[in-house]
Amino acid sequence: MSNKQAIVIPDLGDFGAVDVIEVLVEVGATVAAEDGLITLETDKATMDIPAPADGTITALTVKAGDQVSEGDVIGEMTVGESSAAQPAEPAAESEEAPYEQTQTINPATAAAAISDTDQKTQLLVLGAGPGGYAAAFRAADLGMQVTLIEKHASLGGVCLNVGCIPSKAFLHAAKVIDEAESMAKHGIRFAKPEIDTQALGGWKASVVNRLTGGLKQLAKQRKVSVVHGTGEFISPNAVSVALADGGSTTIGFEQCIIAAGSAPIRLPFEPDDARVVDSTGALEIDPLPSSLLVVGGGIIGVELGSVYAALGVPVTVVELTNELMPGADRDLVRPLQKRLAAQFKSIMLNTKVTGMSVADDGINVTFEGKDAPESETFGKVLVAVGRRANGQKIGAEAAGIAVDQRGEIAVDKQMRTNVPHIFAIGDIVGQPMLAHKATHEGHVAAEVAAGEKSFFDARVIPSVAYTDPEVAWVGLTETEAKRDGVAYEAAAFPWAASGRSLAMGRDEGKTKILFDPANGRILGGGIVGTSAGDLIGEIGFAIEMGADAEDLGLTVHPHPTLSETVALTAEAYEGTLTDLYVPKKKKR
Numbered sequence: 108m109s110n111k112q113a114i115v116i117p118d119l120g121d122f123g124a125v126d127v128i129e130v131l132v133e134v135g136a137t138v139a140a141e142d143g144l145i146t147l148e149t150d151k152a153t154m155d156i157p158a159p160a161d162g163t164i165t166a167l168t169v170k171a172g173d174q175v176s177e178g179d180v181i182g183e184m185t186v187g188e189s190s191a192a193q194p195a196e197p198a199a200e201s202e203e204a205p206y207e208q209t210q211t212i213n214p215a216t217a218a219a220a221i222s223d224t225d226q227k228t229q230l231l232v233l234g235a236g237p238g239g240y241a242a243a244f245r246a247a248d249l250g251m252q253v254t255l256i257e258k259h260a261s262l263g264g265v266c267l268n269v270g271c272i273p274s275k276a277f278l279h280a281a282k283v284i285d286e287a288e289s290m291a292k293h294g295i296r297f298a299k300p301e302i303d304t305q306a307l308g309g310w311k312a313s314v315v316n317r318l319t320g321g322l323k324q325l326a327k328q329r330k331v332s333v334v335h336g337t338g339e340f341i342s343p344n345a346v347s348v349a350l351a352d353g354g355s356t357t358i359g360f361e362q363c364i365i366a367a368g369s370a371p372i373r374l375p376f377e378p379d380d381a382r383v384v385d386s387t388g389a390l391e392i393d394p395l396p397s398s399l400l401v402v403g404g405g406i407i408g409v410e411l412g413s414v415y416a417a418l419g420v421p422v423t424v425v426e427l428t429n430e431l432m433p434g435a436d437r438d439l440v441r442p443l444q445k446r447l448a449a450q451f452k453s454i455m456l457n458t459k460v461t462g463m464s465v466a467d468d469g470i471n472v473t474f475e476g477k478d479a480p481e482s483e484t485f486g487k488v489l490v491a492v493g494r495r496a497n498g499q500k501i502g503a504e505a506a507g508i509a510v511d512q513r514g515e516i517a518v519d520k521q522m523r524t525n526v527p528h529i530f531a532i533g534d535i536v537g538q539p540m541l542a543h544k545a546t547h548e549g550h551v552a553a554e555v556a557a558g559e560k561s562f563f564d565a566r567v568i569p570s571v572a573y574t575d576p577e578v579a580w581v582g583l584t585e586t587e588a589k590r591d592g593v594a595y596e597a598a599a600f601p602w603a604a605s606g607r608s609l610a611m612g613r614d615e616g617k618t619k620i621l622f623d624p625a626n627g628r629i630l631g632g633g634i635v636g637t638s639a640g641d642l643i644g645e646i647g648f649a650i651e652m653g654a655d656a657e658d659l660g661l662t663v664h665p666h667p668t669l670s671e672t673v674a675l676t677a678e679a680y681e682g683t684l685t686d687l688y689v690p691k692k693k694k695r
Contacts (some may be wrong), residue, residue, distance in 0.1 A: 111165070114144065114182040116156060116175050124174040131155070136164045138184070145169060145181065146527055148558065155527065162186035221359030224345050226334075228254035230556055231346065231360035233338050233501065236264020237271075238533035238545025239366030240322055242553040246364075247329035249557035254332040254358060256348060261319035262326065262333065265368055266542045269387040272318060275573055276311045277390070278410060281417030282575050285450075293612060302418050304393035311390070334358070339502030343526055346502075362528045362556045365508075365516065366549065367501050369494040369534035374402070378465050382487050386411065389489045395420055396486030398452070400472055402460050404431040406572045408491035409443070412451060413574050421452040423485070425474065429457050432572060436585045438599075439578050439635045442615040446576065455479050463488065496535045513537070520562045522552040530556065544568050567631070567650050571640035576616060579643035582631030582650045583621050595621045595630055598656075598680035600672045602636050604687055607667040613637050618672040620646060620659075622680055627655040632676075638669055645673050656680045 119125055129146040132138060143155030144164075167182040175181060221227055232243040235257035243255040259268045266272065287297045326333050336350040338358075345359045371385035381388075382396070389411045397420075401412045404426030416422045424431070424447075431447070431454070432440050448454055458476030465471075469484045496514035503510045509525045510516055516524055516531040524531050530552040533545030547565060554561035569581040588595045602608035602616030616636020623630055632646035649659055659677035664670050678684035 110186060112159060112162070112184055112186050113180045114156075114159065114184060116177055116179045116181060119147075119177050124176050127169050127171055127173045127175060129171055130167065130169065132164055132167070134164050134167055138162065138164060147175070156181070158184065160184070160186040221344050221361070224357040224359035226254065226332075226356060226358045227360075228252055228332065228358060229361050230254070230553075231358055231363045232256065232366060233346065233363065234264060234366035234368055234533070235259075235262040235322075235333070236366060236368055236533065236545065237266050237542040238549040239264060239364070240326070240549075241546045242364045242366060242532060242549030243331050244325060244329055245550050245553035246557055247331050249553065249559070251553075251557050253329075254334060254360070255326065256334045256336060256338045256346070256358075258335070258337045258351075260335060260351065261316075262322035263315075263319045264366075265387075267315060267318050267322070269390060271542055273311045273315055273390050274386070274410060274414070276314045277307075277392070277414040278573050278575075280307060280310075281414045284417045285575055289612060302395070304395060304418075308391070308393050339500075340504075340506035340508070341502065343506045343529070363530065364522075364549070364552045364556065365501065365524070365529065365531040365535055366533050366545065367497045367535050369496045369514075369540055370500075371490070372493045372495050374460070374463075374490055374492065376462050377490060378463055378470070380465050380470065382465075382470050383463065384487065384489055386489070386491060389415075389487075389491075392418065397421075397469070398486045399423070400425065400470075400483075400485040400488045401491060402488065403491035403493070404428075404433075404454070404456070405491060405493070406432060406570075408489065409447065409574055410572065411489060411491065413447070416447075416450045420486075422450070423453045423455065423483075424451060425455045425458045425460055425479070427457075427459055431456070432578065434584075434586065435570075435572075435578060435580060436619070436633055438585075439580065439617070439619070439633045442617070442635050443572070443574055443576055443578055446615070447574075494534065494540055496537065496540075498535050520564060521555045522548055522563060523555070539568055539570060541568060541570065565651075567647050569640075569643045569647050571643065573640060576613065576636045577639035578633075578635045579639040580631070580633035581643050581647040582629070584631055584633065585619075585621065588621065588630075593630075594624055596624045596680065597621050598676050600676040600679055600684075600687075602669075602672060605667070605669065605672055605675075607669050607671075608636065610667070611637060616669075616672075618642075618676045620656075620673070620676045620680065622656055627657065627680070629654055629656070629659070632673075634672075636669065642670055642673065645670065 125147045127145055128148045131143045138158040140160050141157045145156050147154050162184045165183050165185050169181045229252040230246050232239050232255045235255050243253045247253045336348040338346040338348045341347045348356050377383050386407050399415045399420050399422045401408045401424045404424050412422045412424055431444050458479040461475045462473040469486045470488045471484045473482045498510035498514040498516045507526050515537040516535055518531050518536050522530040522532055532548035532552050534540040548563050551561045551563045567582040571579040599619040603614040608614050618634050620632040621630040629649045634642050656677040659674055660681055664674045
């Protein structure tokens, strides 16, 4: 026997008219009691309106964008037809929610979970790296009560404390040493530098302290509550925090943004020895080792290898593939690899590390590869083979958050996880694991949590290796275009024809841009050379704005600068370049 039942909006607490942001079912769907039917969004949180009983949806009178209030009838269902109702079919995909959100939270259950905690907050941010603190500060600016959890003694996460910032300080020091040496052939000769590793480490620490201290002040000005410790979910609305001082506390939240980052991948045969380090340990340079092996020829490996080489340490890099910095175009990496070959003791490509063992004079490493030695001993070994997202370290299962085997958490364009009131940003949502991506995602998550209609819709995200020369790229690469069969035409401007580059004594650079042959629009670009990371933003901006070659070429750039190589590359594509001979004007 079955009967009809109206679907009515229940008590919404202090809220009147509330926005419908998503309809989760369609007419004809079979649902179980408590399955979510629609998602509502207030200025404080999102909530799903559940099915009142098992049955089949026979009518729906609302759509995304409508407003509803307590007592409104939003549809009708037939109840009692089945004692074993099937899960509701998700509604058609939309821009706001490109995948099914599988968890729904009963408002009453959430309120009970929050009340049974030591502290309570409107928005909890788990992790205070570039994405986390950006999210916390943006949410506070939008009027939310925010609590920020950070495991380090200072705000800033891995990036500011033991990653991006301290490594760039050392890279700057390395660049100064290299530039001083390179001026010898131009008539300016300096004495061999004396390396005071303690003073150098102290300068690095001062840079970090200045930035992290500034974040502390910004949090205070915004009245963001900061808790130092490691947090794990204990329910969909609460976390337990192991405090840095040895105590513990629980924090209840209405909404949460996960910004828990990633951690270096370890090799299975790594010995437990202080001379085997990850990228964090490599930043401890006092004392300098007798030699360094870098396992992994990606960006982190070549950056830190460059630092040690400049400080006088013999550096060997071993890379499993046949190229340094896999993924970047070969013509961009080639000038860097040529320079590194002169600075490093050895670069071993197509080579695998098969084992490590502890010896009195260092770490003995065995290799497998055509031109590799059978074994060699190194004073220090840096393992830089990648990073793994921390999704499996935060107790995600207690909150019902879906985490894949890589430790990554899937999100939609509003940075929502499968649990609608919990967001995730940064490394923990997957590649590319870059601080600037995390910052933008953090802003989006904070704005959505505060009730703004915001989406992460970046067309491109730039990548930079802060080596010397720097290598940077954004958008489509030639490697990707050839692999995926994407039509493109490329133009390049060699820095050997750049007055600014020649005056700097660095003519090995190159600017390259990929264009759509159908309309001349910019698809991607790459730069190798001094300050490439500063220049690549112009190409990224051009892609975001839908610019074409003519737009770039007709934009007046200052002369002589490195930035004008971008415009000159566009002119080369158009056939209007006069700084080099162009045999034939480009036609489309």
